[in-house]
Amino acid sequence: MNSYEDLCSLAREISLIQSTASVLGWDQETYMPPKSLDHRARQVAYLSAKAHALATSADFRSLLEKAEPEATATEPTQAANLREWRYELERAARIPTALVAEESEVTSHAKHAWVEARKRSDFTLFAPHLTRVLEIARRKAALWGFKDEPYDALLLGYERGATTSAVASLFAELKPQLATIARKAVEQSAGIPKDLLQGDYPVEKQQQLNREIAESLGFDFEAGRIDTTAHPFCTTLGPGDVRLTTRYDTADFTSSLFGVLHEAGHGLYEQGLPPADFGLPSGTAVSLGIHESQSRLWENHVGRSESFWQKWLPRAAELFPNLQEIAPSDFLKSIHRSEFSFIRVESDEATYDLHILLRFELERRLLNGSLEVAEVPKAWNEAFEGLFGLTPPDDAHGCLQDIHWSMGGLGYFATYTLGNLNAAQLFQEAVSRPEIASGVDRAEYQPLLKWLRQRIHAKGSEQHPADLMRSATGRPTESAPYLRHLRSRFGETLHA
Amino acid sequence: MNSYEDLCSLAREISLIQSTASVLGWDQETYMPPKSLDHRARQVAYLSAKAHALATSADFRSLLEKAEPEATATEPTQAANLREWRYELERAARIPTALVAEESEVTSHAKHAWVEARKRSDFTLFAPHLTRVLEIARRKAALWGFKDEPYDALLLGYERGATTSAVASLFAELKPQLATIARKAVEQSAGIPKDLLQGDYPVEKQQQLNREIAESLGFDFEAGRIDTTAHPFCTTLGPGDVRLTTRYDTADFTSSLFGVLHEAGHGLYEQGLPPADFGLPSGTAVSLGIHESQSRLWENHVGRSESFWQKWLPRAAELFPNLQEIAPSDFLKSIHRSEFSFIRVESDEATYDLHILLRFELERRLLNGSLEVAEVPKAWNEAFEGLFGLTPPDDAHGCLQDIHWSMGGLGYFATYTLGNLNAAQLFQEAVSRPEIASGVDRAEYQPLLKWLRQRIHAKGSEQHPADLMRSATGRPTESAPYLRHLRSRFGETLHA
Numbered sequence: 002m003n004s005y006e007d008l009c010s011l012a013r014e015i016s017l018i019q020s021t022a023s024v025l026g027w028d029q030e031t032y033m034p035p036k037s038l039d040h041r042a043r044q045v046a047y048l049s050a051k052a053h054a055l056a057t058s059a060d061f062r063s064l065l066e067k068a069e070p071e072a073t074a075t076e077p078t079q080a081a082n083l084r085e086w087r088y089e090l091e092r093a094a095r096i097p098t099a100l101v102a103e104e105s106e107v108t109s110h111a112k113h114a115w116v117e118a119r120k121r122s123d124f125t126l127f128a129p130h131l132t133r134v135l136e137i138a139r140r141k142a143a144l145w146g147f148k149d150e151p152y153d154a155l156l157l158g159y160e161r162g163a164t165t166s167a168v169a170s171l172f173a174e175l176k177p178q179l180a181t182i183a184r185k186a187v188e189q190s191a192g193i194p195k196d197l198l199q200g201d202y203p204v205e206k207q208q209q210l211n212r213e214i215a216e217s218l219g220f221d222f223e224a225g226r227i228d229t230t231a232h233p234f235c236t237t238l239g240p241g242d243v244r245l246t247t248r249y250d251t252a253d254f255t256s257s258l259f260g261v262l263h264e265a266g267h268g269l270y271e272q273g274l275p276p277a278d279f280g281l282p283s284g285t286a287v288s289l290g291i292h293e294s295q296s297r298l299w300e301n302h303v304g305r306s307e308s309f310w311q312k313w314l315p316r317a318a319e320l321f322p323n324l325q326e327i328a329p330s331d332f333l334k335s336i337h338r339s340e341f342s343f344i345r346v347e348s349d350e351a352t353y354d355l356h357i358l359l360r361f362e363l364e365r366r367l368l369n370g371s372l373e374v375a376e377v378p379k380a381w382n383e384a385f386e387g388l389f390g391l392t393p394p395d396d397a398h399g400c401l402q403d404i405h406w407s408m409g410g411l412g413y414f415a416t417y418t419l420g421n422l423n424a425a426q427l428f429q430e431a432v433s434r435p436e437i438a439s440g441v442d443r444a445e446y447q448p449l450l451k452w453l454r455q456r457i458h459a460k461g462s463e464q465h466p467a468d469l470m471r472s473a474t475g476r477p478t479e480s481a482p483y484l485r486h487l488r489s490r491f492g493e494t495l496h497a
Numbered sequence: 498m499n500s501y502e503d504l505c506s507l508a509r510e511i512s513l514i515q516s517t518a519s520v521l522g523w524d525q526e527t528y529m530p531p532k533s534l535d536h537r538a539r540q541v542a543y544l545s546a547k548a549h550a551l552a553t554s555a556d557f558r559s560l561l562e563k564a565e566p567e568a569t570a571t572e573p574t575q576a577a578n579l580r581e582w583r584y585e586l587e588r589a590a591r592i593p594t595a596l597v598a599e600e601s602e603v604t605s606h607a608k609h610a611w612v613e614a615r616k617r618s619d620f621t622l623f624a625p626h627l628t629r630v631l632e633i634a635r636r637k638a639a640l641w642g643f644k645d646e647p648y649d650a651l652l653l654g655y656e657r658g659a660t661t662s663a664v665a666s667l668f669a670e671l672k673p674q675l676a677t678i679a680r681k682a683v684e685q686s687a688g689i690p691k692d693l694l695q696g697d698y699p700v701e702k703q704q705q706l707n708r709e710i711a712e713s714l715g716f717d718f719e720a721g722r723i724d725t726t727a728h729p730f731c732t733t734l735g736p737g738d739v740r741l742t743t744r745y746d747t748a749d750f751t752s753s754l755f756g757v758l759h760e761a762g763h764g765l766y767e768q769g770l771p772p773a774d775f776g777l778p779s780g781t782a783v784s785l786g787i788h789e790s791q792s793r794l795w796e797n798h799v800g801r802s803e804s805f806w807q808k809w810l811p812r813a814a815e816l817f818p819n820l821q822e823i824a825p826s827d828f829l830k831s832i833h834r835s836e837f838s839f840i841r842v843e844s845d846e847a848t849y850d851l852h853i854l855l856r857f858e859l860e861r862r863l864l865n866g867s868l869e870v871a872e873v874p875k876a877w878n879e880a881f882e883g884l885f886g887l888t889p890p891d892d893a894h895g896c897l898q899d900i901h902w903s904m905g906g907l908g909y910f911a912t913y914t915l916g917n918l919n920a921a922q923l924f925q926e927a928v929s930r931p932e933i934a935s936g937v938d939r940a941e942y943q944p945l946l947k948w949l950r951q952r953i954h955a956k957g958s959e960q961h962p963a964d965l966m967r968s969a970t971g972r973p974t975e976s977a978p979y980l981r982h983l984r985s986r987f988g989e990t991l992h993a
Contacts, residue, residue: 017543020536021517024524032528036720036737040516040775044735047513224532239540241532279536 004067005079008086009281011064015055016280022048023238031228031246053101057093065090078283081463085282092158095144100137107133108409115407122397124378131406132374135367138411142368151368155412159289160419162465165365168415171422172358175480179354180388182484186339186351186491197335200323202254210254210320211247211261214313218299219450220245220265221272233260235267235296240276240284243268254321255336259300266299267292269450273458282462289413290478291457291466293420294427298453301350302428302486303446305336312444337490341389343398351491355388357418360403364411423470425483427457430474500563501575504582505777507560511551512776518544519734527724527742549597553589561586574779577959581778588654591640596633603629604905611903618893620874627902628870631863634907638864647864651908655785656915658961661861664911667918668854671976675850676884678980682835682847682987693831696819698750706750706816707743707757710809714795715946716741716761717768729756731763731792736772736780739764750817751832755796762795763788765946769954778958785909786974787953787962789916790923794949797846798924798982799942801832808940833986837885839894847987851884853914856899860907919966921979923949926970 025045033041055061065086072080111130118127142151152165208227216222223241230246237243245264250256270286278284286292303309307329314332318324324332342348345356363380366372372380381400386392393399405414431452432438440448456473467477521541529537551557561582568576607626614623638647648661707723719737726742733739741760746752766782774780782788799805803825810828814820820828838844841852859876862868868876877896882888889895901910927948928934936944952969963973 014543017540021521021540021544024521024540025517028520028524032722032724034718034720034722034738036717037735038737040735040737044513044517044520047510048517221532222530224530226528226530228528239533239536241534241536242530 004064004071005083008061008064008068009082011055011061012082012086013280015052018048018052018055020237020239020280022052023236027236027238027244030230030232030234053093057090061086062090062094078278078463082282085462088161092145096141100140100144104137104141104409107137108407111407111409112404115401115404119397119401122395122401124396124401127401127407128374128377131377134406134409135374135411138409139368150365152365152412155368156415159413159416160466161288161462162467163288163290163415163419168361168419169365171478171480172361172415172418175354175418175484176358176388178480178484179358179487182487182491183339183341183352183355184390186337186349186487187341189491190338190340193331193334193338195338197327197331198255198324199252200254200321202249202251202321204249204251206320207249207254207257210313210317211258213316214258215245215261215265217444218262218265218269218303218446220268224272225268227261227264233264235264235271237271240274240279243271254317259304259336262304263296263300266296269299269453270295270458273450273454274461275459278461284461287460287462287464287469288466289416290419290423291469293417294423295453295457297420297424298428302424303441303449305350305490306441307333308442309444310336339491341391343385343391343393344402346403351487352389354418354421357414359384359388360414361418363400364414368411419466419478422478422480422483423466425486426470426474426476426478427453429482429485500560500567501579504557504560504564505578507551507557508578508582509776511548514544514548514551516733516735516776518548519732523732523734523740526726526728526730549589553586557582558586558590574774574959578778581958584657588641592637596636596640600633600637600905603633604903607903607905608900611897611900615893615897618891618897620892620897623897623903624870624873627873630902630905631870631907634905635864646861648861648908651864652911655909655912656962657784657958658963659784659786659911659915664857664915665861667974667976668857668911668914671850671914671980672854672884674976674980675854675983678983678987679835679837679848679851680886682833682845683837685987686834686836689830689834691834693823693827694751694820695748696750696817698745698747698817700745700747702816703745703750703753706809706813707754709812710754711741711757711761711764713940714758714761714765714799714942716764720768721764723757723760729760731760731767733767736770736775739767750813755800755832758800759792759796762792765795765949766791766954769946769950770957771955774957780957783956783958783960783965784962785912786915786919787965789913790919791949791953793916793920794924798920799937799945801846801986802937803829804938805940806832835987837887839881839887839889840898842899847983848885850914850917853910855880855884856910857914859896860910864907915962915974918974918976918979919962921982922966922970922972922974923953925978925981 022045025041025048029038029041029045065083069083069087072083074080107130111127111134114127114130118124138155139151142154145154145157147153148164150165156163156165156168211227212222215227225243225245227245227247229248231248233245233247235243235245245261245268247257247260247264270292274286275284310329310332314324314329327335337350339349339351341352345353345360348356359381362384363372363377366380367374367377377400378396382392385399405411431449432441434448434452437448437452440446457469460469464472470476470478518541521537521544525534525537525541561579565579565583568579570576603626607623607630610623610626614620634651635647638650641650641653643649644660646661652659652661652664704723708718711723712718721739721741723741723743725744727744729741729743731739731741741757741764743753743756743760766788770782771780806825806828810820810825823831833846835845835847837848841849841856844852855877858880859868859873862876863870863873873896874892878888881895901907927945928937930944930948933944933948936942953965956965960968966972966974
């Protein structure tokens with residue numbers, strides 16, 4: 002066995018531990034009884050520490066050093082794996098263990114403080130914690146190094162090859178146009194009653210429909226499942242084990258359905274990664290911005306399209322008789338209905354990205370020091386007023402709404418909008434092929450999935466996201482396809 | 498920190514790994530999608546190897562060697578933990594790694610062969626595998642050492658302090674009396690229609706009743722749950738996490754209910770172990786024979802009693818209206834109905850132990866060489882004829898019925914009957930206290946559970962099973978209380 006193969010074995014060992022931690026995490030969210038919380042935390046911490054120790058071990062480093070010069074140009078997968086391992090090792094090695102422990106301590110307190118601060122809608126309770134979180138994020142960025150600004154170093158943890166300035170340029174281009182589209186979508190929605198689809202939707206029947214639809218997209222239930230949690234997610238427990246979750250609103254079936262379409266999009270990507278490379282970069286999803294492109298493609302480009310509902314509305318109406326009275330055109334108007342919301346996670350397709358742009362800009366300024374923590378509520382509210390024409394009534398509906406800062410999760414909100422851009426670009430490229438377009442027109446998605454499998458899923462992390470987009474669509478991520486999609490959906494007509 | 502405390506930390510680390518493997522095992526039986534099987538096997542094997550390596554490590558041995566002379570007589574828990582660790586370490590250390598691997602290989606093939614042999618009801622397909630399994634069991638017994646016969650060494654793995662000759666004496670005493678009781682119970686059951694309780698029992702309502710009953714016994718659903726599997730079991734995933742499973746027959750609610758009572762008995766024991774000692778012998782159930790006493794006590798002494806159904810039959814009849822037509826006395830006759838069955842797992846309270854006695858005797862002879870593998874079907878059928886007055890129609894209904902031999906599981910069937918003996922002895926001792934007896938008469942079980950908690954659960958593995966029985970009841974395990982119970986239930990009257 003050569004060093005590269007030894008390295009693969011060690012990486013697979015690490016992934017055995019990590020995927021075991023994923024089982025523990027899934028169980029914790031789905032079925033674990035409450036009194037197990039402390040012991041579960043100890044189990045997860047133990048596995049995480051073991052995986053981290055192996056990934057940063059002297060063994061790993063020395064195998065990598067031996068394998069790198071042995072790599073041959075004829076093995077692009079091998080070269081990519083070595084490149085990714087080197088990158089991850091250097092990133093991990095630059096953060097001292099003491100800083101990891103300090104971050105864990107700081108964020109643990111910050112999470113508690115955030116819960117309390119949001120409950121009382123009082124940012125001052127959270128501010129000292131955010132200051133400490135930011136300080137740690139800046140120290141990490143400095144240790145990793147960056148060319149232009151600290152946000153660069155954090156962003157690279159989620160989106161290889163991305164730069165803050167490139168993202169900022171894209172967002173600057175999008176911002177005025179998104180604001181116009183959103184305003185128009187909200188205006189046009191004024192006449193659509195909010196409660197048109199309200200009815201009685203038993204959970205079992207929702208589960209039946211969700212399952213039929215997920216299967217029709219290609220989600221493999223022999224290698225996955227759907228369970229119920231407070232917050233929907235998708236997690237991979239092994240190469241044949243991808244689990245989605247959703248939650249049910251018995252008065253509106255579209256809530257769980259679009260949740261399942263979104264998570265199934267993530268799940269189809271995970272099920273399409275090369276199973277033999279599980280645990281290696283070549284068998285791992287490449288970035289959040291590509292992952293989110295898959296969830297948004299199936300949720301919005303497929304799941305909110307007219308052709309999709311031509312097939313599925315009659316089936317839904319069999320399960321939910323109240324839908325029989327609703328005209329297909331009214332149904333589509335309902336699921337494209339748009340309104341301004343203070344809360345990102347409650348916002349719709351036409352307004353969602355404005356929330357992302359706002360937070361991206363504030364995070365960037367917090368990290369480069371041009372915005373003080375104490376000024377966050379004022380800056381948030383002013384930016385919100387500028388984008389939405391509304392002022393949040395309090396901090397709970399403004400800068401305190403999301404948990405992520407309290408967890409140290411800075412630098413990744415940008416990937417949500419990158420995901421939307423990638424989704425539109427991939428979908429438009431795909432349907433430029435007649436066989437895919439005609440499948441989509443009949444709500445048959447095997448040709449589309451096959452294309453995504455070949456162009457995106459099967460590639461794992463072999464290419465950086467921008468190169469992957471270029472090889473799949475001929476262009477790096479850009480704004481035009483997404484704006485075209487939004488204009489078509491929220492412009493001349495209400496559905497496209 | 499002294500050596501004993503270091504040793505406790507190491508033992509807790511091992512138990513973190515083992516309890517994580519238990520989560521994986523639970524998930525595999527309940528929710529895991531089929532394509533995850535290979536990866537899950539790798540995860541479990543990895544954790545098992547890690548736990549084994551730590552438990553047999555030079556570190557463990559040297560800490561133990563330092564801690565033993567430091568132990569003080571004033572710390573009985575400490576002394577017991579050191580005693581158990583020493584015992585386990587010596588047992589584990591005597592089995593070479595190569596033999597562990599060989600056993601794993603042999604039993605893996607033997608399991609496949611057993612499935613095929615049972616399907617075709619052809620013992621000759623399984624015989625060569627049983628020969629290899631036996632040969633390994635004998636080698637292990639020789640490595641562990643034994644005074645009288647190889648079965649001794651195997652039995653000690655399940656029942657500390659037990660000897661084959663003591664078990665054999667108990668069983669010899671029981672055998673003719675059990676045979677008489679069983680024959681009488683079967684005769685008396687002739688007039689009881691088999692289908693008296695047959696009806697329509699929706700799964701959700703069975704779950705409702707099972708949960709109410711398990712809660713009324715004291716099972717804590719904040720620290721446990723009930724799921725559905727093909728084969729019922731109880732597993733502990735942590736000090737606040739004990740999970741039961743059952744299966745549902747929609748034509749007969751008693752199948753899942755008695756299953757839940759049995760597993761809840763195991764679960765109450767696990768929930769009653771000292772949580773602070775989780776991972777130490779003092780926080781671990783002492784033996785299979787004591788564990789089974791808890792399951793059988795709640796299943797048979799509580800769950801099949803008249804007072805239990807005085808409370809619960811009216812509630813069951815609310816959920817299942819067909820029960821409203823059944824007289825309480827007929828209901829009791831039904832759940833005490835007895836018949837001879839070729840299959841152990843389908844047998845009832847009055848006939849169950851005869852299956853155990855039969856297998857115990859054959860295993861013992863196979864291990865000491867007085868029975869050849871080729872003679873097993875003949876020996877089985879003759880013994881069965883002698884006990885039940887019936888001859889199995891084929892090997893699938895005879896010596897091939899149980900999977901355990903194929904898994905190398907020799908030496909533990911005896912603990913099923915020990916469990917029955919212990920259950921009767923503990924229950925009769927408990928109800929000799931007026932406050933427990935009057936609780937039981939009203940189907941209120943807090944006083945009974947409290948007594949079991951103090952006398953059995955809280956003790957963990959501090960005492961050997963025989964000493965634990967002696968301290969709880971004044972006597973080591975004996976046959977009289979169980980025979981009294983069976984005679985009372987299946988003798989003069991059909992219910993007791």
